[in-house]
Amino acid sequence: MTGFLSRLGGKERTKVEKHLAACDTENDPDRAKLWRRVATMLDSSAGAGVESAGGQAWRFFIPDGKYRMQVFAMEDRGDGTLRVFLPDILDEAVKSRVMSKTKVPNEYIVKGSRDPIHVIALEPSKIQDPPAHIKPMLGWNRKALEITLRTAGGGTQTLAAQALVDLAARKWVRRD
Numbered sequence: 001m002t003g004f005l006s007r008l009g010g011k012e013r014t015k016v017e018k019h020l021a022a023c024d025t026e027n028d029p030d031r032a033k034l035w036r037r038v039a040t041m042l043d044s045s046a047g048a049g050v051e052s053a054g055g056q057a058w059r060f061f062i063p064d065g066k067y068r069m070q071v072f073a074m075e076d077r078g079d080g081t082l083r084v085f086l087p088d089i090l091d092e093a094v095k096s097r098v099m100s101k102t103k104v105p106n107e108y109i110v111k112g113s114r115d116p117i118h119v120i121a122l123e124p125s126k127i128q129d130p131p132a133h134i135k136p137m138l139g140w141n142r143k144a145l146e147i148t149l150r151t152a153g154g155g156t157q158t159l160a161a162q163a164l165v166d167l168a169a170r171k172w173v174r175r176d
Contacts, residue, residue: 004040008050015052019076026078031151034082035074037158038149042072042084045169053133062172070136071172072165081148084161085134086168088143090121098163110160117160118148 008016016039023032039058043050046060048068053059060072073085093099099110107116122145124130124138137144147164149157 004043004050012050012052015055016050016058019055023076028080028151031076031078031080031082034149034151034158035076038074038082038084038161041158041162041165042074045165046071053131057131057133059133059136071168073133073137075131075133080151082151084147084149084165085122085137085144086147086165087137087171088121088145089164089168089171090119090145093164093167096167098167099160110163112163113156113160115156115160117157120146120148122146 020032020035023035026032039050042060046062048061048063051059051061053073056077057073057075059070060074061068062071071087075083075085077083093110094101094108097111099108101108102116104116106118106120108119109116121143122130122134122138123143124141127138130138134144134146145164147161149161
């Protein structure tokens with residue numbers, strides 16, 4: 001986490017520290033732990049900066065020529081869940097057996113995990129006014145996934161998220 005914070009600019013670091021301080025003072029110690037794990041994971045897979053979008057969402061970027069492109073987002077509403085947004089790799093993940101569908105709609109089991117994760121495919125045509133933290137991920141004919149992780153879900157959900165983030169990151173790692 002120290003490396004993640006050290007790469008942030010002053011304003012962004014202050015916002016993250018303020019959010020984590022609020023998480024640490026709550027009765028749910030798993031919330032801050034999960035937030036730290038997921039933020040570090042997304043930052044290490046993207047690596048071109050993090051920006052807050054309001055007080056409860058963060059956007060993660062990769063280099064794109066002289067610009068940067070948003071590839072991940074994370075939202076913490078304080079409701080016992082953490083929402084992670086990433087490029088739509090659902091078909092690829094199922095085809096390569098990284099995850100498999102359960103009998104419950106929108107629930108998948110990721111290889112190596114025992115807890116199901118909730119996955120929703122986001123399409124620009126079906127979302128009237130997307131929130132600012134995911135809007136850039138839905139432009140130019142792109143789709144995204146929303147993964148909901150429970151703060152009390154334990155380490156297997158983090159492993160599941162890591163597998164999906166790694167699969168998504170393969171697309172731009174090859175490009176560099």
